[in-house]
Amino acid sequence: MNLNDIKAQLPDYAKDLRLNLDSVLSESGAPGLNPKQVAIIAIASAIASRHAPLTTAVRSHFDGQLSDAELNAARAAAAIMGMNNIYYRFVHLVGDDEYAKLRAGLRMNVMANPGCEKVDFELASLAVSAIKGCGMCLESHEKTLRKHDVAPVAIQSAARIAAVIHAVAVASEQAQAAA
Template identity: 75%
Template sequence: SEAGAPGLGRKQIAIVALASAIAARHAPLTRAIAADAAAHLSAEEQNGARAAAAIMAMNNVYYRFTHLVNDPEYATLRAGLRMNVMANPGCAKVDFELASLAVSAINGCGACMESHEKTLRKHEVSAQAVQSAVRIAAVLHAVAVTLEQAEAAQTDLSAAA
């Protein structure tokens, strides 16, 4: 809710939550979040959240590599990653940036988190709103991990019986 995510509007919360659920990779959670998001977002905005999750799944691996390897030669090479959707993501650009930041936090890419945070702050998004987006990502990731472990434990119990 907006009370639990200061600085974000309802659409922003839904976009960040959907992108975060996709990044957390737990299908039942993603379906539940997608169903809730559908009540607040157009089909294009839902696709914007999906696009943020997809693009960051790719970029976070690549840019985390270039950052952690720390060889300046990689900075001179063209990344060659297709990111056409960023020109028209289907949702407001700030909302796409919030979702990209949240997914980057889940995926642990410091370079991408830094880049998206700076872009958001340049667009006068408050620190509180940025924090809210990352908190949504953190909570959804924790829920996904917990549900996955509960399902694994249930499977183990069923197999043992």
């Protein structure tokens, strides 16, 4: 299944998603990002959205654009943020500052050497955090990106990719369930 197949399966009520998917996955539709960044963010977002057909289609769409290490970095961003988003959302939502003072005690070694440019990994981590809804992680990754002089428009593009990929996953799952 490729992205055209995914888009064709989307119901008419989700036609905006078809258009948005084409847009955000292009360099012109993702201002501030280069094609490699778009690919890493989109793949990490698809994995985080947990819809296997979409993940396969997105990976196929970007076939040959990423090295094996960069593809693994996208996977690593989805994996590590899957853990961190739950933990840090807990810390935030419990509302007791004592938890924020405790050592997390979770290994996060991949963040030091992700297999791609640090900024690219941060962008993917921000996108996954947007999907998973962790405010603490979003804030942390946004601050890190800004310290690396990443423009707000690039950060917004990463969030837009995450939003569209996730919405396509949800609508695609609904369409498959209805069929």
